[in-house]
Amino acid sequence: MRNFLTDGLKKLRAPVSDPASVSKKGQLSARVVAVAAQKGGVGKTTTTVNLACALALCHGKRVLVVDVDPQGHVASSLRESVRIAGASLSDVLLSATPRDLMDAVSQSDVENLCLTPPDKALNETDARLSSRVGREYVLQAAMQSARTLFDVILIDCPPNLGNLTLNALVAADEVLIPCDMSILAFEGVADLLATVQVVNERLRHPLGVLGIVRTRVDGRTQQINDAIGSALADNYREHLLDTRIPVNSALARAQAAGQSIFQFAPTSKGALAYRVLADEFEARHRARTTTPSRATAKAHR
Numbered sequence: 001m002r003n004f005l006t007d008g009l010k011k012l013r014a015p016v017s018d019p020a021s022v023s024k025k026g027q028l029s030a031r032v033v034a035v036a037a038q039k040g041g042v043g044k045t046t047t048t049v050n051l052a053c054a055l056a057l058c059h060g061k062r063v064l065v066v067d068v069d070p071q072g073h074v075a076s077s078l079r080e081s082v083r084i085a086g087a088s089l090s091d092v093l094l095s096a097t098p099r100d101l102m103d104a105v106s107q108s109d110v111e112n113l114c115l116t117p118p119d120k121a122l123n124e125t126d127a128r129l130s131s132r133v134g135r136e137y138v139l140q141a142a143m144q145s146a147r148t149l150f151d152v153i154l155i156d157c158p159p160n161l162g163n164l165t166l167n168a169l170v171a172a173d174e175v176l177i178p179c180d181m182s183i184l185a186f187e188g189v190a191d192l193l194a195t196v197q198v199v200n201e202r203l204r205h206p207l208g209v210l211g212i213v214r215t216r217v218d219g220r221t222q223q224i225n226d227a228i229g230s231a232l233a234d235n236y237r238e239h240l241l242d243t244r245i246p247v248n249s250a251l252a253r254a255q256a257a258g259q260s261i262f263q264f265a266p267t268s269k270g271a272l273a274y275r276v277l278a279d280e281f282e283a284r285h286r287a288r289t290t291t292p293s294r295a296t297a298k299a300h301r
Contacts, residue, residue, distance in 0.1 A: 030064075030147040031285060033154055033210055034172035038188030040159035042180040043215035045073040046251055047277075048156040050270070051176075053260040054278035056112040061151040064105065065115040068139070068164045070126075072118025074156050079258035081109040090121040093138050093167075094128060101142040102149070110260065114150075122164060129163040136203060139167040161195050169199050174210040176281075177239075181217055181228045189236065210284060211241040213277060218247040241284075243277040246270065 035048045048065060055061040067074040068089065075082055087103040104116045119125075129135040139155075146153060155168040169175060177192055179185045189212060199207045212232060217225055232240050246269055254264035261271045 030150045030153045031174075032143070032147070032172045033152070034157055034165075034168040034175045035154055035178065036157040036165060036168065036175055036192055037159055037178050037185070038161065038191045039180075039182075039185045042159075042178045042182075042185050043245060044159065044178050045069065045071075045077060045156055046255060047176070047178045047213065047215060047245065047274075048154050049074055049077045049255075050251075050261050050274040051277055051281065052113060052152075052154050053110055053262050054274045055152055055281065056110060057262055058275055058278055059282060060112065062112050062149065063114070064146055064150045064153045065113070066101070066139075066143075066153060066155045066168075067116050067118065068122060068168050069156050069158045070120055070122035070164075071158075072120065074115055075118040076258065077255050078108060078110070078115070078260060081113075081259065081263070082106060082115065083108075084117040086117070088119045088121060089116050090119050090125040092142050093125055099142060101139070101146045105146070110263070122158075126158075126163045129167070135163055136166050136170045140171040143171050161191070166195075166199075169195065169207055170203060170205050172207060174208040176210045177212045178215045178245075179212050179228075179232065180215045181221065181225050183228070186228055186231055189232070193236075208288075209239045210281070212236055212239050213241045213243055213245065215245040216247050217244045241277070241280055243273065243280050245273045245277065248273070 035044055035051075037044045052063045052065045056063045065074050066089070075084065084106050086106060087099075089101075089104050092099045092101055092104050101116070105114050106117060107114050129138065132138065143153070155172060157165045157168045175192070175196060177189055179189055193209070196207055196209060199205050214229065214232070219225075248268060248270035250265040250268035251261055251270040254261045254270070257264055261268060261274060265271060
């Protein structure tokens with residue numbers, strides 16, 4: 001399986017003059033999920049990285065992580081497993097002619113996992129996209145061939161609702177929303193869901209809500225956990241996932257060591273939680289492929 005990227009790249013070396021032609025051939029297979037939150041510090045990148053590793057290692061999925069956050073924390077969280085090579089994401093997004101996202105993809109030492117490199121220039125890229133005609137669709141167009149090489153593509157979004165996040169949402173099939181046990185994170189969920197509605201209605205892109213995952217759940221603050229949990233259930237019960245990601249020192253130490261939790265502490269509570277999240281991620285996908293989803297229609301009634 002490790003050679004799938006090399007083999008796939010050989011097939012895709014020719015310039016992609018019409019990225020949409022890939023979808024016309026009915027070759028799309030990847031499930032694309034944007035991991036987004038209006039508030040920073042909720043465990044968004046930790047969730048992106050460790051969910052990706054859980055899907056790759058525990059479910060055998062071929063996973064690509066696209067880091068559109070200028071902070072570049074995906075690569076730093078996996079720095080012991082990544083050898084960055086190729087173009088930057090900014091190179092792809094700002095190219096005067098259509099360019100393939102695969103030009104910016106690097107393989108990792110984690111079986112079945114690839115990612116795009118960190119890119120501090122994305123701050124400038126976000127601003128420069130404002131003057132671009134069709135700016136919301138640049139990432140979607142660049143991603144078409146990548147969809148044929150991976151089972152799952154996770155997009156780590158900036159903690160804001162700028163052009164890069166909008167590109168990620170338009171490129172995605174669904175959005176996963178991490179929410180820690182704070183009132184600011186809870187309030188940010190409403191803002192993000194309002195943006196999902198804009199993407200659905202104004203941009204006519206069918207973006208679903210995969211779910212809201214509770215993160216940084218601290219057993220020492222049970223009263224706060226209960227209050228925020230109840231508020232989430234009252235307002236977003238349809239989207240609220242069962243999985244809870246606990247506060248776990250192993251998660252912080254793994255990130256500091258540049259490893260996923262499965263490399264650093266595979267038997268820790270953090271590793272178990274992300275395995276459970278991957279299981280729920282897959283279960284929701286199976287449920288939605290066997291029965292029509294009403295998530296998009298009901299998201300903001």
